Amino acid sequence: NAEQRWELRIHGLNDGLKLVQLSDQSSRYAAERMRTDFVANASHELRTPLAAIKGFLETLEDPAAGKDDDTRARFLKVMYDEADRMQRLVEDLMSLSRIEAEKFQLPEEPLDLENLIMDVRRFYLESRGRKDADFKLSLPDEMPKIRGDLSQLSQLLHNLVSNAYKYGHKAKPVTVKVEPNRSGSMLRLSVTDQGDGIAVDHIPRLTERFYRVDKGRSKAIGGTGLGLAIVKHITQRHGGRMEITSELGVGTTVSVYLPVMKESATADESGKAAG
Numbered sequence: 001n002a003e004q005r006w007e008l009r010i011h012g013l014n015d016g017l018k019l020v021q022l023s024d025q026s027s028r029y030a031a032e033r034m035r036t037d038f039v040a041n042a043s044h045e046l047r048t049p050l051a052a053i054k055g056f057l058e059t060l061e062d063p064a065a066g067k068d069d070d071t072r073a074r075f076l077k078v079m080y081d082e083a084d085r086m087q088r089l090v091e092d093l094m095s096l097s098r099i100e101a102e103k104f105q106l107p108e109e110p111l112d113l114e115n116l117i118m119d120v121r122r123f124y125l126e127s128r129g130r131k132d133a134d135f136k137l138s139l140p141d142e143m144p145k146i147r148g149d150l151s152q153l154s155q156l157l158h159n160l161v162s163n164a165y166k167y168g169h170k171a172k173p174v175t176v177k178v179e180p181n182r183s184g185s186m187l188r189l190s191v192t193d194q195g196d197g198i199a200v201d202h203i204p205r206l207t208e209r210f211y212r213v214d215k216g217r218s219k220a221i222g223g224t225g226l227g228l229a230i231v232k233h234i235t236q237r238h239g240g241r242m243e244i245t246s247e248l249g250v251g252t253t254v255s256v257y258l259p260v261m262k263e264s265a266t267a268d269e270s271g272k273a274a275g
């Protein structure tokens, strides 16, 4: 099996005895392979816009091309766009490595999830020109308490909402919903769009780094291919899990389930004393 790697060690012992040790190294090799694939993919993703920028710079150096204002403006625009792409990619790569590397401890205090959602909503209304009706909310009367890192969960929601707008139908709203699961032990935060949907074969691979269903489309609308990989990492760091459901021609829902804080004993006791 190409995925299997064994390591054989033979140790000489006294009296001519030999100890033969056979150990399964498959997971170490697989991890190594993932790392080298990742570096190769990341380099490739950065090389493409860099090559485009260099190509346009060389053309602009040509005095004939430099004279035409329209051409110059067009070339500069492309160069800015490519530089933006590189910047987004570097920022996403840095986020990923920060999330992976950080010694992570969840804050003791509960997170104000409602405020976080409202901030993300405000961003889309004020900076991205979305209207009230484009961003629907469905929040429970009482928000379950969760522990979470504010900046990471804010990035998680930004990534999901930005995908919903990128791949959703332009004229249809995006819905952000919070609800407790049946037992109340987890909170479900979901983002739903009414877009083209995703074929079922692709769904298990969407959280892989640089995996895109339609590479051309993702690039054209400014995707890096890292958004859902970042969401998955953040979710795992919070002790949660992710779920993607989609129907072609109908839309997609990406949900993350995060553990709800247990009420502390003192809160219970004060509740009893008050009652």
Ligand code: ADP
Pocket: 163, 164, 166, 167, 168, 193, 195, 196, 197, 198, 206, 207, 211, 212, 213, 214, 218, 219, 222, 223, 224, 225, 226, 227, 228, 229, 252
């Ligand atoms: P990208 O930067 O390309 O959007 P992501 O990791 O966020 O990268 O998503 C990976 C791929 O999953 C996207 O390229 C797209 O093909 C698909 N995808 C993600 N979210 C949606 C969605 N809401 N609807 C349809 N396809 C989606």
